[in-house]
Structures are given as C-alpha cells and as structure tokens.
Amino acid sequence: AQSVAQPEDQVNVAEGNPLTVKCTYSVSGNPYLFWYVQYPNRGLQFLLKYITGDNLVKGSYGFEAEFNKSQTSFHLKKPSALVSDSALYFCAVFPIKAAGNKLTFGGGTRVLVKP
C-alpha cells in the first residue's frame, strides 16, 4: 500500500531556532513528494515538491526539504523559525505507479513556534 507518515503530531520550537518536520513514505517505485501548510480556517498552501534531480529542494517562505531515498524520508526544514510559521503541515506523496492518480496525505504535524 502507498502511504506517507508524519510521526510527530506536534512540534514545538522557539523562534529563531531550526525547525524540522518529519515525513517518511512507503511506495512502490520512486515517489513524487509534496509539502503543504495550512493556517487556521484556510486551505492548503503549496510549499515545495520533489520530482527528480537534486535531493535538496527549496520552497516558499524559506522552507526546504531533503529527499533521502535510503531512509525513505522527506523532512521539511527551516533554519530559523518564525512565530508566523505556526500552522499545520502536511506531507503528501503521489506514487508514480499509483492507480487513480491520487495524492495521499500524511496525518499532519502541528507546529507551534513560541516567541
């Protein structure tokens, strides 16, 4: 089965400290991987995606993510977190060989950045 997991329900970090949100995947073949952020009562905003090529992907708002095939991970990172980064983050995978062309989301990780 194709799946993606976010092992942490919540991540707390002090403003100015590095932020990491973890994501691991389990798919057949190579995956396409996405990160989205959701602010309260808002839709999902696209941050970045990995398709192929460089394992380090840079995205919006200073976020980046590293694709690690051997560890089947795609962790989201930001060198210096802001209070405004407090939100719900979703990792998603689109397996190349999936039936139905379905984007599969992880359970989400709530990030709280404290001043």
Add this chain to the structure above:
Amino acid sequence: DAMVIQNPRYQVTQFGKPVTLSCSQTLNHNVMYWYQQKSSQAPKLLFHYYDKDFNNEADTPDNFQSRRPNTSFCFLDIRSPGLGDAAMYLCATSLRLAPTDTQYFGPGTRLTVL
C-alpha cells in the same frame, strides 16, 4: 492573481437540507478536485473532474454529488447533510492529471450542520 475561490467561506445548514458549495478558478486548469477535511485531519479526496470526465472515489457516499458546468466552475452538492458531514470542504485544481503537477487549493468552506 490567478487563484482558486470558494464560496461561501462558512455555510450553515440544517440536518437533511440540501446544500451546494461553489468553487471557481482563474488558473484555467483542466482538473478540479473536492476534498473533505475533518478536525485538522488529512484531507480526504471525494472526487475529481478532468475536464468533463467525472471520477468518483470508491468510498465517497452517494449523498455527495458534483457538477462542473464549465472549465472555471465546480459545485459540490450534499443532498441530505447529516451531522457527520460537518467539515471543511476544500476545492483544488491542477493543470493535468500528472503526478508531477501541483494541486492548488482554495481557502475552503466550513460546513456546519445543525
């Protein structure tokens, strides 16, 4: 700016009273999706349109229907809302049905069922 728009942002309906949620897009994308999201959980895909071709997810209840009269608009109809249908409904679009294509989401409609 090109975008995905959902109206209304908040919708209150009564148990069993039909309700329609609206989505429009200025991206000129071929694919439009409807997702249901409960209590900050992962969004759950209900169905999508690729142009005029409708694709229903196997576990989407019959109570949920959709219409896409043209490229720009897509509607979600809930024929007889139950209390369990209270959720955030998200519309999304993508240029194609390719796995490399990013899905762009609207702001969502929060549905309350009384």
